[in-house]
Amino acid sequence: MKRILLLFLMFPQLLLAQTGTLSGTVRDEQRRPVPFASVALPASGQGVTADTEGNFLLPNVPAGQVRLVASAVGYASRTHNATLAVGQTLEVPLTLAAAAAALTEVVVTGVSRATEIRRSPVPIATLSRREISLNANTNVIDAAVRGIPGLSAVTTGPNVSKPFIRGLGYNRVLTLYNGLRQEGQQWGDEHGVEVDGYDIERVEVVKGPASLLYGSDAVAGVVNLLPALPSGPQGQLRGEALTEYQSNNGLVGQSLGLNYQKNGFQTSFRASHRLARDYHNRVDGRVYNTGFRELTLTGMAGVSKDWGSSHWYLTLYDNLQEIPDGSRDSLSRHFTRQVVENKLDDVKHRPLVTDDELRSYAIGALHQRIRHYRVFTKTQVHLGGGELHLLLGAQQNSREEFNHPTAPAQPGLALRLTTYTYDVRYHLPDWRGLQISLGNNGMGQLNRHQNATDFPIPDYNLLDAGGFLLLKKPLGQLELSGGLRYDTRLVSWNDFFVAPNPATGFDAKAGPGTSGVAPQFPAFRQRYQGVSASLGASFVATEQLTLRANLARGYRAPNIPEIGSNGLDPGAHIVYLGNRGFQPEFSWQQDVGVLWHQPTLDASVEVFHNYVQNFIYQARLLDAAGQPVVIVPGNTTYQFQQSAARLYGLEASLNLRPAALPWLAWNTSVAVVNGQNADVGVLERQGAAARYLPLIPPLRGRSEARATLPATLGRLTGTYFRATVDGSARQTRFYALDNTETATPGYALLGLGAGTTWTSRVGRPVAQLFVQVDNVFDAAYQAHLNRLKYFEYYAAAPNGRAGIYNPGRNVGVKVVVPF
Template sequence: MKLKFLFSLLLFTIPAFLFAANLSSFTGTVTDAKTHQPLPGATVTLSQLRISTVADVNGHFTFNTLPSRGRYVIEVRFIGYQDMVQTVDLSANATLDFALVPSIVETHEVVITGTPIASNNKYNSTSATVVNKDQLQNGATNLIDALAKQVPGVSQITTGPGISKPVIRGVGYNRIVTVNDGIKQQGQQWGDEHGIEIDQNQADRVEVLRGAASLLYGSDAIGGVINVLEPLAPAPGQLKGEVLSSYSTNNGLTNSSAMLTGNENGFVWRGRGSYQNAYNFKTPDGYYINSGYNNTSLSGMLGLNKQWGYSHLNFEYFKNNIGFNDADPGDPLYTNDKSRTLDFPRQDIRHYKLALNNNFIIGSGSLKLDLGYQKNQRRELDEPTPALFFDLNTYSLDAKYYLAETNGWQPVFGVSSSEEHSVNKGTEYLIPAYDRTSAGAFAYIKKTWNQNTFNAGLRFDYVKNNGKQLILEDEEQFAGFKNTFNSFTGALGYTHVFNDVFSFKANAGTAFRAPNPAELGSNGVHEGTTRYEIGNANLNPERSYQADATLEFGHNIVTGSLGIYENYIHNYIYASGAKGDQITVPAEDPDGSPETFDVYRYGQVNANLYGVEGNLNIHPTTFIHLDNSFGYTHAQNTSLDRALPLIPAGVIHNTLRLEPKVKGLENFYVYVGVDNFFKQYRIDPTFETPTNAYTLLNAGAGATLHIGTQQLKLYVSGYNLTNKRYYDALNRLRPGRFSQEDPTYGVLNPGRNITFGVYLPFNIK
């Protein structure tokens, strides 16, 4: 019935505006500020209206299907020039010209859309980093792997190259919200070996928001937000697309994707298909048994961009098959087999999503309405019949009304709700079937004056969990639980731009996270982690108190930032094991042998996390760039006076990038990088072991060729070129995490990996 309701709402909203005529147009030119020559190929973007265009040979651009009123942030970009970000009032401007200033460095002039009000990052108090398409194509094995290598403060919990869970400033799991197509991604984020189920190729750019974001996204956004943005629709009459492909030597990963998008007088559409396939990944000791994977993704969009705003229907299908090794201590871990055929045990994951994104111009304001439906199916198989089979259906609504700006004041009001319904369809059970209802409302205001901005917000959230009782063969598997949680949260932010070189931003606020059904009701063997997990129905919600401050600076030679943060979390929840705490489970097969598993129990403590992050980029000439970034998190379990588990080690990334002019090649570059990871000795001694410091050597090169007027981008990137033997602190398969019975039993991180890639973007008028 709920799915029928969403489709009915779709059929009601789109035709109501379908025949809107009287389309507003906006034109202009992009030129060099010094020579006044046109800059053909400059990109002009209106992110809030989800549309972009490219300047022609005369530097001229046109948007034809825009609202006739409203204030929107416009972004103009061209390689070798400073980005320009400006707010445009469509009711007052029909023509606007942009003169870009040549620059050898990137600036902080970039639009952030994942905050309550889209704005220039320079005037946005949230600590945010944008990673674009070119940066994502760096030989990473998945989207989170790419971000962890690019963004200070971001790490990843890994189960081999195929599974990465994001960690921001030391917190992860359900404390990080991933947003795609304007909808919070809802899968099985609670699991150690559960990824985010998003095609890494579909991102045109990714915004990483560090720090609490509960004000906008509600429960689960204690640590931050990863906002995945797909390619914007082109200008009317244009058709554009891309084809990309890559091959990685470590696990034979082949990655291919094709996308096409167009705009016919405001009717916009997009389609994409992707496929990845990998065999066992290789460590310096050999290929880890049954660690291959493959995934298939199909996605698309149909919509309208008209004078009344826009309405886009996005749909996506993602299927992922991942192999696992359930070896016991003493069994072999490595093989020479490169077969792409997955053995049992393995995971079969399927994610379906519909998202209806709308932005309606109403009076002098606008209403942004996002409706979503997601089905997540996770099968964990020891044989063709699934042992564990979670089937989760999620319905969501998010609405925000933006009032017109008055004297620098910009108010926003919003409501959100979601309903989750999860059932078990397998032969084994880990978490109970459950229903979960969430609802929230917020008010936010932003004030801009001179070179200052101030923002404040207040939110109320309500979460209701209903775990279902289950009795099997006269024994209670799940007792069932019913609980409700609610909380007020608030946030304050301030920015000040001193001059063209220095700017400052600071934030303070509270955040809230309700316990999830896995933490409340688990009672069974988790096949993917080879352990027995027990929940706690009496858990209290987490409450976070956070503050951070960042100084950003940028000149023609030196740019960078330095930030500090503290995050005190009351009732921090995690699962921990103790040596000797084990349980023996009878075999399902009458002829089989019982199995013994380590027991992990969910509990909670008070935790304090603080740290530092930043970057320093030096550009002595137009073709020499020395980029450096660093991050360190200190996390203390204040209840038990010991370190908090699963905290990333401190890291310093250093990269020397050369961009000499080479005849016949465009945007040629070559780089050498060194990643220095510190020793992580601050561990939970009950079930973790320390990791040593290590250094990785990386290098790569790339260039753009021209075949007539068509661009062809080629690149090669190498990671861990010395084939270093090491364990990362967040490697789930490292010693002590894989088996308490034998703490020396573990799997090394991947060894040398070289990726060869090709990227073909194209535009058709």
């Protein structure tokens, strides 16, 4: 079997496939051509850009049922289903509307095959590049949070955002880059996702257990960040140049993207650079040590033929990210900086940070450097009437935290994580309408400390594998889907010793059996295993009304910090202690959704309930007298615990486009989640303060009114004006034990934006302009999931405002020049 598979992969030209050609014209609702619209087949990865008259041609399309997605700046995406016969040239007329109606979009994340959002029993949401471009974002996760209800982020400054889905995050949310799982020490608090936000064409989010396809770490859902495919005319080099400025932190961003395709060959390249200084708000002034400098390079080369496609990706990410610690003068509240270490360091007598330092783009001595490299290949082959999908990838994440002011070149934390990933899937030919998909995926990891002085976790090895079977059966208006998966994970490490290094004065990794030293991490070897399952249905009651429900069992193995921690995380100012006896988490989640769709209205309500067995969380460690344990002075001590947990809530959205006012669109959404400890024993011992789970977002709503001018103003087209209100209610349901969290006041932020596209005399886009003003009234607020809220060294602040506040008013200007 292996030889046969290798033969297919090495000699795809020997495979025979049944193909045809798709052609057509993309027009707006007034029947005018939409020049340079994008037309794509998401399931096969094929795409093309229409010409100046909106005409497009897609050759070598596999025969059978196909779904096309057309999109253009200033218009909503539109999906068209068609049946293509062998050798046929099928003409497909596509019409784009000027406002959003997203329920018919085609997605491929978290489901066995391409499917419409409203036909998926598992809730799925998407965000297009156009919607990302409208906002002034500091990273792609923040962009997704603005546009997808139920998605939130734990932040540590402007460029560090970790996705949470329905109150669960870290290793419970799996982040993918074009289908490749992102492995970059994601258990840590103080660094984000190592992806070029300028290169992301589309974000797809699965809200709920997606363990069937991906195994452990997808128990809460999946965030898939999809880069753009080459879409220029055949034989022509196309691309775009982008520049951006944001006033609050002086962010300057540039990006250059190129793409080319001819006769099935496709290639693309993008280079992006972003530079920012300390951000500003009216309570704290400029927040010291929140700047960053980020460089990303992305390249792709591949072929798309009648036998299938194969693409190779290479990305390089390099980020110098400052680490705020929140120290400041007790009276003036001016920020201070550390200049000495250990007993010589008195937080109350640190020197003040100067205004020049706060305004400077220079990276401070206390910072981290994160480098992430990935190479992977995605291959799709039409085989035996079905489709074989193969993904192979290797990535390395190098993370250094420089936290020694007396030795600035000496990293305190230095970890190198190497991950090898595979994913093999086969979609069998339909049998009496039954769609069957089966596969196997997994990874191998090696995590090693480099030249470090702090060792919060051991060096470890990890092997992970799982197989799955997915079924989908349309029965007229009813569609059933379900599946089963088994996973196994082996985690091991040897005795790990730490001893003082006389040459440097710091601790260092020591050799095995170091005399007189006990291992900081005794040897460990444990296998975890679990079964995931799902059963769901969607019912198209009418052309407008769709009902859906899903029941899923998710599985997650404990991550390394949860079982192996025994040290200080300098960036978090916390000593973490693991628990070697942990069992895997298992969750039972129920989803029920009602969706309404018509040309002028989209509405949806999603209700969910999630019960998690063996839920892992952090609790402050107390001694026998009930007092906090202090292992490292100036740092709190937490140990991971297990309990039962219950999360429930809803998401609702309403998108209107009045028929009498086709230029106006109004979109609004709301999301709420309640997370509670369900272990009666824990509540009896620790009281009401332990009732709620940590890091649960408050009730959040967002509303936007957008006016898009229907007519062309000279050489300007797609001109829009928008107003947004983003609000969070007061959060009183928080993890109050040991003052881990506190109540957070509610707030509402007003945003205003406008944009337009300048075209040439023949109607070709010359430049796109986006202007966005966030927090127009410069409101002082703290988001509940902002970790900087708790960066406070004093019991009381003179101004009554403890911790660090979120950014104030921000004016963003972005210019994109396609060519």
